[in-house]
Each structure stands twice: as structure tokens, then as C-alpha cells.
Amino acid sequence: MEKIINSTNLKALFHKSGDIVQRQLNVAHSGLIIHIFGVDGLMNTMMLDETILQPLTENEELKNIKTEKEVMNYLLEGGAYHAFAIEVTDFDLLIRYILSGMAALVFDQEQKALIFDVRTFDKRSISEPSDEGVMKGAKDSFIEVMRTNTVLIRRRIRSEYLVVEQLNAGKLSKTDIALVYLSNIADMDTVNRIRDSINNLDIDNISTPAFIEEYLTDNKKSIFPQIMYTQRPDRVSANLTDGRVAVVVDGIPFVYILPCQLPMLMQSPEDYANHYIIGSSLRVIRYIAMILTIFLPAFYIAATTFQNQMLPPEIALSIQQAKQDVPFSSASEVLGLLIAFEILIEAGLRLPKTVGTAMSILGGLVVGQSAVEAKIVSPTVVVIVALAGIAGFILPSQDLSSGIRVTRFVMAILAAVAGFFGMTAGLIILITHLCSLDNYGVAYMSPFVDVETSNHKDTLFRFPIKYFTKRSKKIVPENRVKQK
């Protein structure tokens, strides 16, 4: 089809789509016909009637108009009571505008169209973040509408330097993506790289978060999350002022933040809402929980199968007694229970909430208790796996938690094969892997691996806010001063 803007081409394109509305309009009964195109349900028809159609049909001045050019000029110069009106000459752009819910007035002779933003659609209201709730702090969270999300960010940073770049990805879905950054702080090389990554997306549809996540991360083979997502606008604004870049995708109720480092994933908004000593204590507990969840099952296997002298005598005897009459090896017990734990989690996700509680009781208490009484597993293993499992849920990032769950299995298998030797080898490989990750030029383990001590003030411990004087040099090469 020849890509000329006229009603015939548009009708031919949309003739099978029942939701595309088209209407002829006789401008002020002058005999001059123009066509209106739009998507039913995405347009606010009342706004269309009042701001565009009413002036076009009832204004007496238009009776003497002879050409389409004059109508266009009239509308662009204030004839339409609408703020957003642009002239389009590109056919593909016109199609995109129409399909995104805007109203198009098509002028056949001029081969042009005027676009009016009269979009409206049903959307979820802003609610409390379901995954990142805090006792003390803001209660709003992002929703599935990109523009609402950028507004939530703009409300928090009223700076002229806040840039919201509009991008588009998905050959068929034409998903709106906003690249948000502070132009006076963010490293423009990073911004350009992220923009290029989005522009180079050669995919039909961005239907799930993984589509964009995998394209934005450098090392796709790693199970550790290299892109941070959050439901909280306050968290995004804090990261923007730290020099990071936010990616807002239409249809996804959270915002991505880049570049991402491991310590970021261990931080919770509560850390900053509480006194710094309390915040630091909670953070230390989180790190301890991370170590526990990775290594506790492996340690148990290694200690009970290979090097029992690592255990204090009383604990060794207690484990011995608990393991009496249990037919399985420690490794089988732990791995079996870890798999059962994962099954319970997966089942809990799929089940309706009302059944979920019953299943938790059934799975956790009845099955666990019965398994111990039937001497299928020893009570110590139940405690170990439960402790490791619960410790994993302390982590603020679900993606990190998932990555660590897989690591826990690998460590347990290595411990089952080679005891502490296997664990040590696994630990070295894990550290090597984490240190080898790089995210938009910033080391994944930064600032732990940074020499600059000023970067360490918000890692394992959260220092008082007054000490956060400089932004990380790795992320922001210039304009590093946050406060004096």
C-alpha cells in the first residue's frame, strides 16, 4: 500500500477492525469533508465532542472556508479547545498515534492529519506497593501506565534537569518506554548506551518484564539480577539523584534502575526511614541472612557427612540422635527437603489466597511434622532448611532471592560431593563470578571492590545522611557533590 495519508488508505488498513471508529465531518455545513479516526474505548469521546467537533460544526466563521489548509490553520491556531494538537505527515507515525488512543483528523487533499490527545482508558488507581511496603514512608506505587509513573517521578523531582525521553520498542506492540535521568548528574555515556539498547530492541512485543530486562543486562548468563526494579517512586527519585537512570515501560507496574550493583539489592527503603543505627543493624542482619541461606544447608551436609569435627560436641551428639533411624543420608535429606520447600513456594504462588493458608498449614506443619515422626527426615534438617528458607525471604529483592535459591542448591550439591572442599570451591567460583560482573561500566560488587572509602558509607552499614556528601565516582564522573 502506498503510504499516503488519506481516508481511503486508512479505511483499507482498518476495515477489518471493529474497534477503529471513523466518521465523516462536514465542516460547519460548508460542504468541506474531513475524516476522523480513532480507537473506540481509548478516546474520551466527550472531550473529542466538546473540544474539537463542536467548534468545527458550530463555528459560523468556518462557513466561508474553502480549503482544507484553512481548516488546519484554524484548528492549529486555537480553533480547537485542546492543548495538544500536532500536524502529522508520516503515515506510520499517524497509525501509531491512532492506535495509542489519539484522535486523528485526516485531510485527504492535503495528505496530512491533525492529532489530538484525547486518550482515556481504564487504569488501576495508585495503591500501596505490594512488595516494598514500609511502615514509615511514602505509600504510593507505580501502576501499569507509563505516563502516570513518570508523573509520580516528576512530582518528586521538580528540577529542570529531569529528562523524560520518550522511546518506543516492540515492532508490533509499539510499547512506550521512558528513559528518565537527571541531565546535570547522570553519566551521558551510560544514558546513551541504555538508549541504544532500547532502540536496538528487535522484538515483536514487550509483554513481560523479562523481555526488556534481558536486553538491558550485559551478562545474560548470570542468575544474579543486574537490573534493579522498584515499585516505589521515592526509591527511583533517590537513585536518579545518585546519578542512575530509570527506565519506565508502559504496561509494567514498576520502574527499572540502571546501573545496578549488588549492595543496592540489599537495601530497603526502611533503612533510611529509621535511625541509622537501626537501619545498619537491619542491613547487617540481611547480609547474615544471605550468608545463612546460601551456606547453611551446605554447611550441614559437609559437617555431618565429611568433617563432623567442625561441630561442637553437644550439637554433633544432638544431630546424631536426631538422625537415628532416618534411612536417608544427610545430603538426600537436605536436598529433598529443599526441593519440597520450592514445591511449596510454587504451589503457594498458584493457589488462590483462601486455599493458600490451608496449604501452608498442611505443607508446613502437617507434612513436616509427619515426616519427622515417620523418621523420613530428621528434625534438625527441618530446622536447617526452614531457617535457610526464611532467611532467603528477608532479602528485599525477589530477583536476588531467586538467584540465591539456585546458588543454595549448587552449594548443597557441591557440599554433598566434596564437603567443605566443595563448599570452598563453590564459594571461590561464586565470588569470582560476582566480581567479574559488570553493569554499564560499573562493577557489580561496587562499592565493596572500590578503593574510594567515601563509597562505603551506604553498603554494609548505613552511615548518617549527613555523611553522604558525594556520589559514587564509578556512576557519576562529574558533579559528584551531593551536599557540603
Add this chain to the structure above:
Amino acid sequence: MKKTLFLISNLLIITFLLCGCTNDMSRKEIDEVNLIRVLAIDYDQNEYVLTSLFSPSGGADPESGEASEETTKGFGKTPYEAYEDLKAKAKKAVSLGHTGYFLIGDAAAENGIDICFDFISRDETVKMDALFYITKDSNALDFIEKGIENKQKIHEDLEAIKQKQEEFVTRNDNTLVNLLNEMKQTYSSVLIPYLIPDESSFLTPGYAVFDQMKLRDYLDEETSAGVNFIKNIIRNYPIYLEDQVGLLVSHSNTKLDSKLDNENIVITIKVDYETMIKEVNTPDSIFTGDRIQELTKKQNQFLYEVINLAVNYSKATGLDIFQIARMVEKQNMKEWRNLESNWVEIISDIEYQYKFNSRITKSFILG
């Protein structure tokens, strides 16, 4: 490709670095191992007898609610041979990894503790802080058997002994690592606490003294206390004065200094300590400046007598029980070369000088 190469080279490095760890890769489930809690070493009729005492892995007897301790014996010409025999006779595999206490019988100690220690120190699983005791005038096996007859929990009683030791001294010097270290000092005597049975428990009145790794003597309680003062490990020590006043040393610091004067060695023992008044059974007031001064002198005299007992023993026997050789060597490295060869004779001629600096501090009278 670079990363893959990096990963492979890393794995190779790890394998080479940790290859030593593979020696201990024998897979054995914890419930398939008998964890020896106490190991007794005896020498009887020209062979060593090792007795392992372990808590049964089955736990407490469901009827009596008590977990009886089980023993297994092994015999051999050397302690290691006896240990292998013990391993062969035990129902399950045995491990020294959880052995907290080693009891060495009187006869085995007379035969030489270095023989007993050798195989223990070569076991990679053994705890370095395991404690050693000598069973005075008795075989360690008899000691254990009597304890079991008396329905004693041997390892719990030994645990109580350890705690009691820690109450009076700042550190236990009878750990494996410390004794191995002491045994390296060629000219010094090794001291190991000895055990005697009480009604239903054990007591450690003092030290067993070793000469050239062989049991020589048992020190009495006061002489052992004197040794502890000189070793500077006293945490608490009671002082009973004749005038019905009881005191407790609450803090003590002993410094030894050596001086060489033409092959004459002068050792200055300087003891700084504080005492608390614990008991006053005299109608006269002791809380006057003169009386406190008088009591201070008396407590210094008391401690002098205690320490002098240990010093006199050392001089009389020619045994370096205070590790003086090590101190002299450190403080007079050049002269030590001349002294080294005659050290056994020199030790009896050492001149000891005493300096006491004490304070009576707290009375703790309520109200």
C-alpha cells in the same frame, strides 16, 4: 571466550590450592561414627591400653531417661597400635574430633608423655584445645570404671573440672596445643594437672611434674598455687590469715625478671595483687590504717610462703617448672649459649628475689 578461559584457569587454581583438603574426604555420615568424648591412655604389662568413652548415638535410655556412657578398649605395643585396635573393636567408626579430654594413667605418664602425645598430635581432626589430665596413682581406665560404677557422667565431671579450673586461673595450660609447645622447651619441665577421685566427682589439687617427659612427682595444692602465681595465671586465690581474716586475691599480675651476674642468675619475682576482704571473725576493728597495713604485710608474707614452696621445690629438684630457661634465653641471648650446657646444674643455684605490692580494696559490707 576470555571469560571461559578465566573460569577454567580459576578452577584449576582452586583445585591445586585446595588439593590438600582432599585427604579428609572420607564420606561418613555422622550417625555412623562414635564420637569419643574421653580417651584414657594407660600402660600396663608392657603394652598400652586405650579406653574410649563415648555417649551412645542412640541417645538416652527411654525407660531410665539416662544416657549411659559406653567404653571400648584397644591394646597395643604403642598408643597408636592400641588406637587402631580400639578402632577395629568399636562397633562403629570412631573419631577423635570431639574428644575434649585425654586422661593419661600414672604408669603411661611414667613411661613418657611424648609417646602418648605423638599419635594424638598427628590426628588432623583432634581439637587443639582438648585438655589433658594425669590420673594420680591410678590407671586412667580404673579411674573411668570407678566413675561409671559410681554412676558418674565422666565427661560432664571433667567439664565441671574445667570450669572449676577457669574459676581460679585465667587460662588452662593443659591444652594439647600448649603442652606440645611446652614439650618443645628442652630444658623446662612440663606440668599437667592431675586428677584424684572424690566421693562422686573428681578433683584437681595440683600439677604432675615431668622430667625429660617422664612423670617425676606430684605437687601439692599450695605448691601448685605458687606455680600458678609465678606463671601469672591466677584469677582468684583465697588467703587465710591467722587473725581470723579471710581474703581473696581478685587481681594479680606477676612479672619475672632475670639478671646475670657471672653465671649467677638472679630472678626477681614481682607480684602486684589486690585482695578483697571476705571474712572477719575478730571482734577488733580491722578497718583502720594501721590494721590494714598490718594485714597487707601479713598477706604478702602468706603469698611469699606459697610462692617460696614452688621455688624451693624447683631448687631442690633442679626442675625448671617455671620455664625460666625460656625467659633467660629471651632476655640474655648471648649469655644463654654458655649457660645452656650446664642449665640442669644452674637451675638449683638460681637466686630468687621477691617484691610484693598489694592492696586490700573492697570489704563488701552491706548497709
